Amino acid sequence: MKGVLVLGLSYMYILMCSLFFISIQMSMILNECLRLYPPIISLVRKVEKEVRLGKLIIPANVELHIPSLALHHEPEFWGQEVELFKPERFAEGVVKATNNNIGTFLPFGTGPRNCVGFDYTTTEAKIALSMILQCYTFTFSQGYVHSPFHYVTLRPQHGVQVTVILHSL
Numbered sequence: 001m002k003g004v005l006v007l008g009l010s011y012m013y014i015l016m017c018s019l020f021f022i023s024i025q026m027s028m029i030l031n032e033c034l035r036l037y038p039p040i041i042s043l044v045r046k047v048e049k050e051v052r053l054g055k056l057i058i059p060a061n062v063e064l065h066i067p068s069l070a071l072h073h074e075p076e077f078w079g080q081e082v083e084l085f086k087p088e089r090f091a092e093g094v095v096k097a098t099n100n101n102i103g104t105f106l107p108f109g110t111g112p113r114n115c116v117g118f119d120y121t122t123t124e125a126k127i128a129l130s131m132i133l134q135c136y137t138f139t140f141s142q143g144y145v146h147s148p149f150h151y152v153t154l155r156p157q158h159g160v161q162v163t164v165i166l167h168s169l
């Protein structure tokens with residue numbers, strides 16, 4: 001009886017570790033997608049009263065536009081391989097990936113007005129991806145043209161055509 005319990009707990013532990021590991025890997029992939037192609041390409045903040053920001057003094061009522069897309073593509077923070085798709089840059093978290101400049105990674109904004117859908121969206125994406133990848137493999141179709149395009153949000157101008165292969169039931 002004790003042996004069965006120990007075996008059961010060991011299996012559960014291995015399963016939990018595997019799920020944790022898969023979840024981290026998916027976060028790395030999602031983060032890298034959102035770094036290269038953040039749906040929201042800039043944030044806006046209005047200054048309520050005069051404020052000092054580094055060497056700048058910003059008067060009240062000024063609107064600040066924070067260019068997330070530009071920050072996500074800045075070699076100073078991301079290194080010379082900034083344009084490459086490298087999920088492994090997030091292997092040790094956002095702080096390491098941004099070289100201690102977390103303000104340079106803003107797919108969901110920042111501060112008290114950041115995205116309320118952050119947890120929901122990332123969890124949903126991970127669940128959907130893991131369900132799809134259990135049964136299907138997909139690659140880009142020959143007709144796919146890579147053309148990120150900004151119209152309210154950043155999106156593929158001609159859609160994303162993929163070839164889907166069923167690999168198990």
Ligand code: HEM
Nearest residue numbers: 039040043107108109110112113114115116117118120121
């Ligand atoms: C990939 C999906 C999503 C992305 C990339 C995204 C990104 C963002 C960004 C950049 C902001 C502005 C944050 C700021 O100004 O600091 C925002 C705000 C917001 N998002 Fe999302 N979002 C996503 C999905 C969702 C979903 C699914 C919901 C609702 C369930 C949602 C609800 C909101 C709301 C209500 C705000 C305004 C928050 C406030 O002003 O206090 N978002 N989102």
